[in-house]
Amino acid sequence: PREEIAYVPCxxxxxxxxxxxxxxTIDINPRSPxxxxxxxxxxxxxxxxxxxxxxxxxxxxxxxxxxxxxxxxILPCLISSRIYVVDVGSQCRAPRLCKMIEPVDVFWRCxxxxxxxxxxLPCGDILISNMGDPAGNGKGGFVVLDGETFELKGNWEIxxxxxxxxxxxxxxxxxxVLVSTAGVVVKRxxxxxxxxxxxxxxxxxxxxxxxxxxRTLTQCFDLGEDSLPLSVKFLHNPDAAEGYVxxxxxxxxxxxxxxxxxTLMVPVFLVQSDNWAVEEVIRIPDIEVTGWIMPxxxxxxxxxxxSMDD
Numbered sequence: 366p367r368e369e370i371a372y373v374p375c376x377x378x379x380x381x382x383x384x385x386x387x388x389x390t391i392d393i394n395p396r397s398p399x400x401x402x403x404x405x406x407x408x409x410x411x412x413x414x415x416x417x418x419x420x421x422x423x424x425x426x427x428x429x430x431x432x433x434x435x436x437x438x439i440l441p442c443l444i445s446s447r448i449y450v451v452d453v454g455s456q457c458r459a460p461r462l463c464k465m466i467e468p469v470d471v472f473w474r475c476x477x478x479x480x481x482x483x484x485x486l487p488c489g490d491i492l493i494s495n496m497g498d499p500a501g502n503g504k505g506g507f508v509v510l511d512g513e514t515f516e517l518k519g520n521w522e523i524x525x526x527x528x529x530x531x532x533x534x535x536x537x538x539x540x541x542v543l544v545s546t547a548g549v550v551v552k553r554x555x556x557x558x559x560x561x562x563x564x565x566x567x568x569x570x571x572x573x574x575x576x577x578x579x580r581t582l583t584q585c586f587d588l589g590e591d592s593l594p595l596s597v598k599f600l601h602n603p604d605a606a607e608g609y610v611x612x613x614x615x616x617x618x619x620x621x622x623x624x625x626x627x628t629l630m631v632p633v634f635l636v637q638s639d640n641w642a643v644e645e646v647i648r649i650p651d652i653e654v655t656g657w658i659m660p661x662x663x664x665x666x667x668x669x670x671x672s673m674d675d
Contacts, residue, residue: 369394370457374416374440375406385409386416388440388451390458405459409440409449417443420483422450422491422512437463439510441480441493444555446471448480448493450515464515472499475508475520479551481531485512487538487577492521494531494545501552503566505531505545505573522575526582530569533597536577540606542641543575544621546594560659563614568593572610572621574641586643589615596668600675609646609669616649616664 371391377384390405409416422437436454441447448471450464471477479496486492489512498504506527509518520527532548547569553559554567562568568591574584588594592615599608607622621643649664 367394369397372419372438372451372453372460374419376415376417378413378415378444383412385412386414386442388416388419388438388460390460407451407460407462410462410465411445411447413444414442414447415444416440416449417480418482420491420493421485422515423485423489437515439483439491439493439515441483443479443481443496446478446480446495446499448510448517466510466515466517470517471508474517477504477506477508477520480508481548482533484535486536489513490518491515492534494534496531496548497551501550501555503530503548503550503569505529505547507531507534507545521580522582523580526580528571528573528582528585530571532569532595535597535599535608536575537599537603537606538577539603540623541577543577544597544599544608544610545573545575546597546610547571547573548595549593558658563591568614570594572597572619572643584641586621588612588617588619588643591615592617594619595666598669598671600671601673602675605675609671611666611669613665613667614663616651616666617645618647618666618669619643620646 371393373389375389376386385408388407389403392399392404420439421435438451438453440449446468448466451460452463453460477495478499481494483493491510492507494507507521509521530547532546534545536543550567570588570592572586572594576583593613594610595613597610609620611618624642651661651663654662
């Protein structure tokens with residue numbers, strides 16, 4: 366059936382309003398008198414969290430799991446490194462907070478911080494990517510929550526496999542692959558974009574391919590200095606062995622794919638390797654401006670969406 370409710374994490378960071386972030390419930394039923402209106406706000410119990418992303422505790426998109434109900438929403442916090450679990454199943458129009466994992470647990474158990482993106486794994490556990498260590502130094506990787514109890518289980522990747530930075534990720538279980546992008550060194554970049562940070566290793570540049578079952582890094586592609594690959598998406602078809610990644614500073618969108626899916630003789634490929642390859646498909650040029658932070662502004666591509674028909 367058509368969705369009638371949308372949930373949106375809302376943050377006050379940068380607004381000078383000293384209030385807790387909140388989860389907004391929005392009516393998206395066209396026949397409702399409250400269509401496109403916020404009908405409920407669930408405030409978090411703490412200030413300065415910066416809710417960043419949200420993800421369902423149960424994945425319903427890739428595994429023909431139609432009877433499974435999405436009853437819990439996971440909200441990781443970018444600045445505080447706190448994790449909230451919200452019950453949206455009991456009262457979908459007025460959800461409630463049912464669990465909270467404190468930052469100290471993430472710091473001590475995982476040596477991770479600055480949590481970003483959430484997806485449910487095929488096994489039912491919940492994977493959350495991170496951008497740094499507790500001190501704000503660059504450190505990628507993932508933390509895992511138990512899919513039933515929502516207890517913090519620890520790190521997902523094998524020890525020693527964490528990339529220099531991290532941000533977004535997605536996976537295709539039928540190809541046993543997880544792809545993750547690079548973020549920023551948080552203690553430098555969290556203060557805002559600074560052109561003086563360019564060329565100093567503050568902005569990530571790697572696209573990482575993982576063995577999903579073994580939790581090990583198998584390939585890394587260097588997309589260029591200060592490219593800052595952020596959003597990554599596979600096609601929706603669970604058999605598809607291809608997807609796209611957008612780079613926030615270089616203004617480039619790359620396609621990645623399994624090498625068997627296309628001949629290796631085409632000269633436009635950026636790079637090739639044993640299993641996966643990457644090619645540039647879109648480049649948005651810098652624009653000359655006046656009165657901005659730089660004389661030439663890049664296209665800050667922070668997200669991408671692939672249509673449901675791929």
